Amino acid sequence: MPFEDFVRAQLPPAPARVLEVGAGAGELTTALAVAGYDPLGIDPAAPPGDRLRRLVLEDLGADEGPFDAVVASHALHTIRDLDGGLEKVAALLRPGGVLVVEEPAWDRMDEPTLDWLHGQRRALAAAGRGEPPAGLEQLGAEWEADHLGLHGGDTLRTALARRFDERAFTWVAALHRTLGGVASEVLEQALVDAEAIQPLAFRFAGSLRQE
Numbered sequence: 466m467p468f469e470d471f472v473r474a475q476l477p478p479a480p481a482r483v484l485e486v487g488a489g490a491g492e493l494t495t496a497l498a499v500a501g502y503d504p505l506g507i508d509p510a511a512p513p514g515d516r517l518r519r520l521v522l523e524d525l526g527a528d529e530g531p532f533d534a535v536v537a538s539h540a541l542h543t544i545r546d547l548d549g550g551l552e553k554v555a556a557l558l559r560p561g562g563v564l565v566v567e568e569p570a571w572d573r574m575d576e577p578t579l580d581w582l583h584g585q586r587r588a589l590a591a592a593g594r595g596e597p598p599a600g601l602e603q604l605g606a607e608w609e610a611d612h613l614g615l616h617g618g619d620t621l622r623t624a625l626a627r628r629f630d631e632r633a634f635t636w637v638a639a640l641h642r643t644l645g646g647v648a649s650e651v652l653e654q655a656l657v658d659a660e661a662i663q664p665l666a667f668r669f670a671g672s673l674r675q676e
């Protein structure tokens with residue numbers, strides 16, 4: 466299921482106000498606007514756009530709220546002060562508002578999953594897409610280096626559970642995001658479902674807990 470469909474299944478009906486944190490190029494924010502929602506996407510690297518603002522979460526005034534929902538795709542794990550970021554999200558949500566995220570659990574990488582990634586990278590390179598990877602060991606070292614300082618899956622889940630009552634949770638494939646190509650995603654998810662490789666991301670939806 467595309468993340469947009471997971472989000473749509475968790476959101477209150479349109480035209481709810483939705484904040485997307487770390488909106489990137491704004492695809493999800495734009496799709497939500499097209500679907501009749503009232504979204505605002507923030508990202509320090511946002512392109513120009515009616516619904517987008519070039520801003521970090523930390524600098525968004527609490528008076529910009531309340532939002533009915535906050536969504537984030539592979540963004541919260543990059544926020545250095547995760548608890549502070551989630552506190553800001555909570556302050557921006559209306560009581561009972563919903564947070565919907567997909568975040569990496571990059572620290573679940575294991576040997577079979579790294580081996581699969583290595584094979585996929587080699588196959589794509591043979592098809593003229595990208596450079597072939599170095600050895601398995603080096604790929605593992607690169608994986609660790611690429612994620613240095615980023616929050617892992619357990620840290621994120623613990624922080625989310627402190628403020629939000631879980632409504633939905635599912636493990637999903639994530640390597641296809643960097644490998645590219647629909648075929649890789651289908652294959653990766655099938656291997657995840659068969660427990661042959663690790664899911665390296667999760668989807669979570671939770672309601673703001675009333676304090």
Ligand SMILES: C[S@@+](CC[C@H](N)C(=O)[O-])C[C@H]1O[C@@H](n2cnc3c(N)ncnc32)[C@H](O)[C@@H]1O
Nearest residue numbers: 486487488489508509510521522538539540543
């Ligand atoms: C891995 S990208 C994901 C982009 C997009 N959501 C996606 O799924 O393709 C993470 C994004 O989070 C943004 N970001 C990082 N720290 C942020 C912060 N403190 N507030 C808002 N956005 C942030 C980055 O600029 C980047 O565009």
